[in-house]
Amino acid sequence: MNNFEFKNPTKLIFGRGQIVRIADEIPVGSRVMMTYGGGSIFKNGIYDQVKAALKDFQVVEFGGIEANPEYDTLVRAVHICREQQIDYLLAVGGGSVIDGTKFIAAAIHYPGASLWDILVRQENNRGLQTVPFGTVLTLPATGSEMNCGAVISRRELKEKFPFSLPNNYPQFSVLDPTACFSLPKRQLVNGIVDTFVHVMEQYLTYPVNAMIQDRFSEGILQTLVEIGPEILRRQTPDYDLMANFMLSATFGLNGLIAIGVPEDWASHMIGHELTALHGLDHGVTLAVVFPALIDVMRAEKKEKMLQYGERVWNITSGSEDERLDAVVKATRDFFESLGVKTRLSDYGIGTDTIRTITERFTQRGTRLGEHGTVLPETVGRILNNAL
């Protein structure tokens, strides 16, 4: 097991009817900016619940934070916060709204001339004073409700940068499964795939005798395998299924299963390119890239792939190569069973795009994977495998 440090101070407030409790978590007298996205919270009653809970606070609303939250949008929010002397933020939404709110929290008191430096000069961010914030989660997927990271896009520059700050955890996050009952199927599918691959990026590398972390990761994977198809099959949302999905997503990327183990993240980095070039949903890109990646990287990932196959899919017979084949197939079949296509050709993407991506990675000198052995040429092989 590798050495590690772990601290996660976010308070989870979980369950039916818990949105009302945000009033006890935000300091009395706070001037609150409530952030949200495209407005689904107006249709499902969440907006009304949050506003009722905030009735004793001065609240400025800021809606319209996009999927892949846009820098220009967030900068507008920052200016409003400064004008209105906002001292608490409340994100109501999914990963994009929460990520965007993390940027706002870091930017309000940022002393530099350009807020873009928060993303591109992160070495200067140590000790940055952030504004406290909480969240009300409406879309389980990214784990942003219990971590200190965020990904911000700037379409003008065609850039998408992650950043994280140790003091930028949500102070609290309300997870009410009923707040997710009106999610469209496409977002549920993306959330399930995203969560599954988050776990995989931290689990499917090479063994370091991290038995507890392996069991926790496998526990989340097994749960997603059990509940994923069932969540999608239901006409009427089931409370416990949604509750377990929410916990899967939160614990899948809150740092817990990453303690003391190597991490990969190559599937995410390759997938980001497919989103940038073709606008594919993030979850879709992972469903395409991940099975192909473990197929191509099977030599390096062999031990953990066999362990995953045995513990999650009960794949125990056949030669080693047969079992590895079965592991790739079971993973691909799982994504397909959720209704997401897993081949580039399903999306009209071919060798031109593969060439563009490998060239981009070559120019940047990118080396991905837990060993840094996923070279641009390897990325080409992975994407060809995914055709």
Add this chain to the structure above:
Amino acid sequence: MNNFEFKNPTKLIFGRGQIVRIADEIPVGSRVMMTYGGGSIFKNGIYDQVKAALKDFQVVEFGGIEANPEYDTLVRAVHICREQQIDYLLAVGGGSVIDGTKFIAAAIHYPGASLWDILVRQENNRGLQTVPFGTVLTLPATGSEMNCGAVISRRELKEKFPFSLPNNYPQFSVLDPTACFSLPKRQLVNGIVDTFVHVMEQYLTYPVNAMIQDRFSEGILQTLVEIGPEILRRQTPDYDLMANFMLSATFGLNGLIAIGVPEDWASHMIGHELTALHGLDHGVTLAVVFPALIDVMRAEKKEKMLQYGERVWNITSGSEDERLDAVVKATRDFFESLGVKTRLSDYGIGTDTIRTITERFTQRGTRLGEHGTVLPETVGRILNNAL
């Protein structure tokens, strides 16, 4: 799944050679009391490592905190802290030293006349100002290094009280597996059994569709089953085995697996009586009581017992009663395989003691278990089953 709240702000600093890092965690200029137990830290080098790390701080040492930390001892420490204006505590030891240090932390600024009230008038403890503290763990077992609870004994009154305060989490805990390399076998066995039963008290109740929590609990149990006998078999301690044992103990009682589920704790309450009356080690009492308890309570615990049997012991065939029998036997055999006897008669304890305990519970009106259905009469049946 039940509603829950979860927050755990302790920073884990894990790995070989990490004790030196306590110097970065304690505020510069702090006046530190370093607490410890019977002095094993002088023999295994931990004392020297801690003192070297603390070289730039003013340090007062307070040793001699007993197993089942004694109120009178801790009160002496509190007086020294007040005289010396101590503003940071560092516990170096196992659960007893850490528990005792939690009491000291709560007592230094306690405004009441009697410190005993911290334990017996806990309703007054809300908002109590505690002194910050960190820990260096030398004995994995209680999970106290990452929770806010403690158990304090007062031998004069033959009392033993638990208390917990939401602001009494360690600020940091250093978990260096090599710090546990010199532990005697008896303490390792007790730690393994204690951890196993901690998990069980939170897991083996009745199903509430808490799939993630179940998988995490089962993951810790599976790990203990794998590593327990192996840890004891080794002549030379193995780093990764100890690392996984430490994580099992920490995550076994840091609140994580308790979220959204019912809890039992009857085995602990019955076991406490055996310690009080006969001085049995806490771990030993659990190894005696727990198998008998699940045997007697099989009707109420049936669903989770069958799940536990299948997932941890691969018990899948036979009638329901046969499988429940096999579950009890597998659990008892596991404890025996660690070298701990699981029958009251192995310790010369008989029906007189059973009568004494049931009478005590009758006088107190005690009702134990996740349903409150473990009545004094039931306790008698459990202890008779354990004869």
